[in-house]
Amino acid sequence: MEPLAKGRVCSVERTLDILGDRWIFLILREAYFKVGYYDQFIANLGIATNILSNRLKALVDNGIMAREKDPHDARRIRYSLTQKGLDLYPIILALMKWGDRWLSGSEGPPLTLIHKGCGQKLSPITCCAYCKAEVTARDVEPRHN
């Protein structure tokens, strides 16, 4: 993408610079399901090896995933999420929630998440950390720094 001519400087764009590819999101989704081996990513995503290698390298270079030797088999490499990668989870949850609500059709959502803390089905909401109220687009006003 061309640089913005007169764009707003914004963390949304900076984040998209790093995540701006569907494969990245799908690799991350698998990683949250505890997938960590190259061959598992291939099997679960049907992704071409060159694309997978390239995207894993980008994730490691950006500090989102770490590359380490399997403790049980030093010839195997395992990819795992760093804290920076774990912190992307709210983005995945927000993508999933919207798809559940607007794209599921009569069959309902294809996957349920259980919140281990309370044992209930997870319905994620976005809240204000200060007052804990749910936040919608209408509740927010921008202030440029």
Place this chain on the structure above:
Amino acid sequence: MEPLAKGRVCSVERTLDILGDRWIFLILREAYFKVGYYDQFIANLGIATNILSNRLKALVDNGIMAREKDPHDARRIRYSLTQKGLDLYPIILALMKWGDRWLSGSEGPPLTLIHKGCGQKLSPITCCAYCKAEVTARDVEPRHN
């Protein structure tokens, strides 16, 4: 992208099928800033007219934005977010929060959002709608339906 060979059916992927383009996110970001006119999108994003027309059409076709005549000037068209579009806001907030935390550098976040409900700077967190606790990647277990 090729269809997944053995993929998990998942709302993340369905959502990315619709949003899978950085321009879409940036147009949405502008729309949350109340930008609604074609020439405003061009000026703010430096986007090519053919790309903008194509993405606005996709957003309207998917029910995310609505195309209406400007009440003050019937020759002008205004684009506005539908409820389906407003519901994408948590995705934008999650992208922004991650960028604020991990990509801001010493200057700090470029934009502050104010939560109108309590008047404080908005720090968005993802919570469980049932127990209201903050949810991280480690607190969730998948269950396939």
